[in-house]
Amino acid sequence: MSLIVTGSVGIDTVETPDGQRADDVLGGSSIYFAAGASFFTKVRLVAAVGEDFPEHFHEQFNRFDVCTDGLEKREGSKTFRWHGRYHENMNDRDTLAVELNVLGEALPPVPEHYKDSQYVFLANTHPAGQLALREQFPQSKLVVADTMDLWIETEPGLLKDLLTKIDGFVLNDSEAKQLTGESNVVKAADAVLAMGPTFVVVKKGEHGAILRHKEGTGVLPAFPSDQVVDPTGAGDSFASGMMGYLSAVDDVSVDSIKRAMAYGTVVASYTIEKFSTDRLSEIDRSHIDERLETFGSHLDIGAGI
């Protein structure tokens, strides 16, 4: 089924604790999402960039099966920029510089022929924007949103409004605790569930993810990776595998969401092996299915003796 993502496109500079860095590389939530989801289904992208968006980024991104009719190149504007540095633990990071640029302006328009989209991912942005975008997909079968600490702090009211209008919500563990005041992650997830959505996925980075759904629970570790180069985009990649799989099978049962989370885990495990979308450019669906099988064997606790 039709899958759409709305979110950021950015020019990123990333520094990692082993002294590596990548300057001015393609990034942004919707880029990681669209690249990852393209292994499962055709993805529609709604995002805005500025005049300064480099031509070679288009070439890099055209490697993925993404419809870019909704990618607006806005005259007189500049592309979103982010510069971050990861800590030794690879989970925490400092933002050294950020320029919102076009992200702080009007939302990009949604092309008319996108409005029948049934699977919708509202990547992290101001919840007012997420609410406005959500209204544009009246035929949706599954709407899932992401958020960040900034909006939980500054726009809790809008975020709670959003939570009554979506089916699923993904956020990380510290955000879940911040939003709900619960220090136990399971209690925090349940408190989010009580705010409206049918399910919530709490992402724990290198420690995996927890699903609390009105009809069941799922818990997954991360894929045990020994070559983490750059965690940027891992969360969006996780969401991309999850939404890509759900859209491809057109099934939103709790069992399907659990399998979808495993696919998300695998896509994220590839993303972090190189900077930007470099590793995703090198693989195809067969790599993902192969690693999913390996991951399934890691999780297999058998039936006993």
Place this chain on the structure above:
Amino acid sequence: MSLIVTGSVGIDTVETPDGQRADDVLGGSSIYFAAGASFFTKVRLVAAVGEDFPEHFHEQFNRFDVCTDGLEKREGSKTFRWHGRYHENMNDRDTLAVELNVLGEALPPVPEHYKDSQYVFLANTHPAGQLALREQFPQSKLVVADTMDLWIETEPGLLKDLLTKIDGFVLNDSEAKQLTGESNVVKAADAVLAMGPTFVVVKKGEHGAILRHKEGTGVLPAFPSDQVVDPTGAGDSFASGMMGYLSAVDDVSVDSIKRAMAYGTVVASYTIEKFSTDRLSEIDRSHIDERLETFGSHLDIGAGI
């Protein structure tokens, strides 16, 4: 098969971030281990306590199917005491007071009729003691040891000697990084594996555990618990379910170890629901099997559509 544990018995005082506390309760690594493993098999205990060891602790502990022929009550000595306070995150803790007492004296003797034990768990103590104890079980089929940051810092040589003489090693993630200098937990586990044992289990507290075995890998999240009262003993409880199951099925294949880790996860999930061994006193094997089934369904990523 016969399972033996050597480790500490203590009088604990525990404070938790919600303002609860338990004063002078039964604790110690071998207590948590023996209580948890007793759901699977008869456990032999080797440990020492002092003259001050309260009579009612015996009654409390007799609830579990443990052979205490090897529990020495040493005249003129005092029992090990520990007083700790957990941080808000329930993973970190401060030791407010510790009295080694009998733990700092000679090792308790191993009863002659214990020396045919085939499954041996060397709970955390000075590695010289673990080495001396290890030698006393020449017929062992599986010897697994635990350790702590103190010995990694002060006795790395003895610890590395121990690693060449055991089959399995369990330690937590920060200890694995400390021992190997690797910040990636998978690389750290592999570096431990290169030191000698057949397998290593890296415990990550509320984030689960990773198995690296010469013949395979396992990854498990923790059981998603919303009622964590006191994490004390969780690591020993994990080891108890693991060793208890392995001993009961008398099979040390990698698949068996993965299932054993799931049992360990479930035993630990009960331990943390109350102080001391209070929660374990209330349950029987059927509770453990029931929760294992629930945990298996959480982990089930299915076979796709």
